[in-house]
Amino acid sequence: MAIFNKPVSNKQGYKQGYQIRALLKTACLSLLQQKLRSLLSILGIVCGIMAVVAVIAIGEGAEQETMRHIKQMGITNIYIRADQLTEEQQQRAKQHHSAGLQNSDRERLRTNPFIRRTAGTRERTRNLTDLPQGLHPQLMECTASYGDILGIQMALGRFISETDTVRHHQVCVLGSQIAADMGRKGQLGQEIRIGEQLSLVVGILARQDGEDGQEELKTKQTKKTEITKVTKVTIQNLNNIIFFPLDTVAGKTEAITTTATTADPLTGQLPLTEILVEVKQADQVKPCAALLRRSLHKAHNGFDDFQLIIPLELLAQARKIQGIFNLVFAIIGAITLFVGGIGIMNIMLANISERIHEIGLRRAVGARPEHILIQFLGEAVLLTLIGGIIGILCGVLLASFLGRLTGWPIGFSLPVLLLPLAISVMTGLFFGIYPARKAAAMDPIQALGSPS
Amino acid sequence: MLISARNINHQYNHGSGCLQVLQGVDLDIEEKDFLAIMGSSGSGKSTLLHILGCLLKPTSGTCFLRGRDILQLQEKELAQLRAETIAHVFQQFHLLPTMTVLENVLLPSLYNSIPPQQAEAEARRAIQQVGLEQRLRHKPNELSGGEMQRVAIARALAVKPDLILADEPTGNLDQDSSQEILTLFREINQQGCTLVMVTHDPEIAGQARSTRYLRNGNLQ
Ligand SMILES: Nc1ncnc2c1ncn2[C@@H]1O[C@H](COP(=O)(O)OP(=O)(O)OP(=O)(O)O)[C@@H](O)[C@H]1O
Ligand SMILES: [Mg+2]
Numbered sequence: 001m002a003i004f005n006k007p008v009s010n011k012q013g014y015k016q017g018y019q020i021r022a023l024l025k026t027a028c029l030s031l032l033q034q035k036l037r038s039l040l041s042i043l044g045i046v047c048g049i050m051a052v053v054a055v056i057a058i059g060e061g062a063e064q065e066t067m068r069h070i071k072q073m074g075i076t077n078i079y080i081r082a083d084q085l086t087e088e089q090q091q092r093a094k095q096h097h098s099a100g101l102q103n104s105d106r107e108r109l110r111t112n113p114f115i116r117r118t119a120g121t122r123e124r125t126r127n128l129t130d131l132p133q134g135l136h137p138q139l140m141e142c143t144a145s146y147g148d149i150l151g152i153q154m155a156l157g158r159f160i161s162e163t164d165t166v167r168h169h170q171v172c173v174l175g176s177q178i179a180a181d182m183g184r185k186g187q188l189g190q191e192i193r194i195g196e197q198l199s200l201v202v203g204i205l206a207r208q209d210g211e212d213g214q215e216e217l218k219t220k221q222t223k224k225t226e227i228t229k230v231t232k233v234t235i236q237n238l239n240n241i242i243f244f245p246l247d248t249v250a251g252k253t254e255a256i257t258t259t260a261t262t263a264d265p266l267t268g269q270l271p272l273t274e275i276l277v278e279v280k281q282a283d284q285v286k287p288c289a290a291l292l293r294r295s296l297h298k299a300h301n302g303f304d305d306f307q308l309i310i311p312l313e314l315l316a317q318a319r320k321i322q323g324i325f326n327l328v329f330a331i332i333g334a335i336t337l338f339v340g341g342i343g344i345m346n347i348m349l350a351n352i353s354e355r356i357h358e359i360g361l362r363r364a365v366g367a368r369p370e371h372i373l374i375q376f377l378g379e380a381v382l383l384t385l386i387g388g389i390i391g392i393l394c395g396v397l398l399a400s401f402l403g404r405l406t407g408w409p410i411g412f413s414l415p416v417l418l419l420p421l422a423i424s425v426m427t428g429l430f431f432g433i434y435p436a437r438k439a440a441a442m443d444p445i446q447a448l449g450s451p452s
Numbered sequence: 453m454l455i456s457a458r459n460i461n462h463q464y465n466h467g468s469g470c471l472q473v474l475q476g477v478d479l480d481i482e483e484k485d486f487l488a489i490m491g492s493s494g495s496g497k498s499t500l501l502h503i504l505g506c507l508l509k510p511t512s513g514t515c516f517l518r519g520r521d522i523l524q525l526q527e528k529e530l531a532q533l534r535a536e537t538i539a540h541v542f543q544q545f546h547l548l549p550t551m552t553v554l555e556n557v558l559l560p561s562l563y564n565s566i567p568p569q570q571a572e573a574e575a576r577r578a579i580q581q582v583g584l585e586q587r588l589r590h591k592p593n594e595l596s597g598g599e600m601q602r603v604a605i606a607r608a609l610a611v612k613p614d615l616i617l618a619d620e621p622t623g624n625l626d627q628d629s630s631q632e633i634l635t636l637f638r639e640i641n642q643q644g645c646t647l648v649m650v651t652h653d654p655e656i657a658g659q660a661r662s663t664r665y666l667r668n669g670n671l672q
Binding site for chain 1: 527548561
């Protein structure tokens with residue numbers, strides 16, 4: 001009969017499951033008894049979580065898309081792209097004796113210790129005389145290193161080789177899409193005619209992942225327009241290109257998409273569209289870019305008819321824009337959740353004031369204030385958790401719907417679904433603590449005296 | 453000595469003034485005692501039981517439970533006393549309307565240290581002892597006043613406390629049922645449980661070992 005020998009702090013692990021089950025049952029019953037009221041009270045949480053989920057999913061999708069683009073461009077790469085010049089700018093270029101991006105610019109970079117390798121490309125627009133109707137492949141002259149830097153995979157044959165460029169071999173390599181579209185003409189060993197010139201097909205590229213399908217979507221993207229625009233000019237749709245060795249496509253006077261349309265008066269060579277530079281290490285990209293900009297500025301006699309596109313910087317920029325976007329929506333979500341949380345607090349206060357008698361009785365049969373606290377805090381969390389789950393489902397639906405409507409990429413990863421769940425639990429804890437503490441602080445006998 | 457209360461005073465404060473209910477109550481309860489308390493309505497019997505049961509702090513006085521001053525105890529220790537040592541049979545039953553008979557009887561087991569399975573066995577046995585084994589799944593509003601009273605008694609019995617404070621436990625029962633409950637009380641008293649029972653019925657009080665009268669805020 002030793003009352004006080006019984007342990008005061010019940011460390012009854014075996015009892016917790018029992019207690020939790022009983023309290024959960026009570027909580028569910030009390031919520032079910034006021035179905036409509038419970039439902040209305042979690043509406044705010046549902047909306048808040050729905051917004052959070054949709055925002056995270058859209059943000060995640062954008063992030064994945066941007067990352068994919070930038071990874072494709074290569075983190076250690078720097079793109080030096082010739083500017084498209086207006087008439088007036090071309091006049092000024094002449095005055096500065098700048099002949100645009102030249103292969104000589106590229107060759108000068110060889111001595112730079114930061115740089116592993118470089119590639120040059122020149123986009124051409126010429127009519128392929130004997131192609132089937134409706135096919136508009138892009139023609140591109142490039143160095144052999146282009147394939148190496150971009151890690152181009154071949155389906156058949158080989159890419160442009162060093163020897164091709166040096167010996168000016170009349171060969172070409174087809175992107176997978178154009179090869180397929182050309183049918184029998186687009187096979188290894190066939191010849192492709194440009195004007196008078198015939199080029200032997202020596203290779204066909206493996207399909208580059210998913211670029212085609214996304215092409216249309218990309219134009220629709222309104223969000224992160226900046227990045228998309230830039231990446232779009234740089235990341236070519238490799239599937240629709242026919243590659244030639246540099247300086248092997250005839251017709252030196254024809255219009256080229258970029259820079260000065262005329263050849264360098266000294267070398268007689270057309271300007272390049274793009275010089276692709278691969279830096280040895282990612283942390284050297286920034287200093288190297290600054291170096292390149294300065295040396296090109298000098299080489300072009302102070303006329304900047306080029307721009308540097310640095311994927312690493314695009315990444316930082318994209319993250320920054322994403323960060324602002326996230327912040328705005330985090331604030332919106334937080335406000336909604338706050339309002340929703342107030343609703344929960346309100347309903348818990350009403351709930352508790354209706355159950356004062358129950359609280360009194362529980363205290364009278366041995367419940368400690370903590371037991372009461374946990375019970376009502378648990379009910380609040382249960383409410384917000386249900387709200388959170390409904391909200392996540394609605395958010396997923398909303399995001400998918402928006403994604404389908406606008407063409408935005410949508411990313412659902414586990415954190416997208418778990419974070420809002422955690423947020424809803426925290427909302428329950430935050431807004432449930434005040435009512436629960438109020439319940440726990442009640443005097444047993446006064447509570448018991450209140451009408452049941 | 454189980455309980456030793458000295459000079460207990462209690463007053464209720466109303467909006468207008470205060471009402472002195474207990475005035476210097478002295479009470480000793482031996483272990484395994486069976487005490488009946490009688491008194492007119494409003495004399496403060498329920499108030500006294502609440503004080504003895506650690507639910508209500510008296511305005512002044514001392515109350516020792518096995519040598520320890522319960523008025524000095526922490527909330528945690530009080531809760532444990534209520535959960536394991538002292539059980540009330542309330543005058544107004546105080547059953548939870550949303551729970552079944554069995555769940556009501558099991559309620560204290562959420563807060564005491566009896567293992568769940570044993571608690572359920574005890575609960576069923578207690579319900580059987582008060583003759584309600586057919587009503588396990590009924591809600592209180594489906595029961596008569598006497599049946600609710602018996603559920604309240606079963607809830608106290610199931611805890612296997614050292615002390616049961618029963619406030620008019622037979623107030624709603626007919627003579628036969630009252631007698632059954634009294635027989636049950638004497639039985640558990642034999643087994644070592646101390647009982648304090650408030651009653652208006654001298655015949656019921658006569659079955660206790662001793663009877664005290666509460667008059668003018670004093671025990672006689
Ligand atoms: N919470 C309270 N606040 C104010 N006054 C109270 C309160 N509880 C009881 N009283 C008053 O204290 C007095 C004693 O009440 P108590 O319930 O102890 O009487 P009782 O002896 O149990 O009466 P009964 O036999 O009718 O149950 C009554 O006059 C009652 O009005
Ligand atoms: Mg009374």
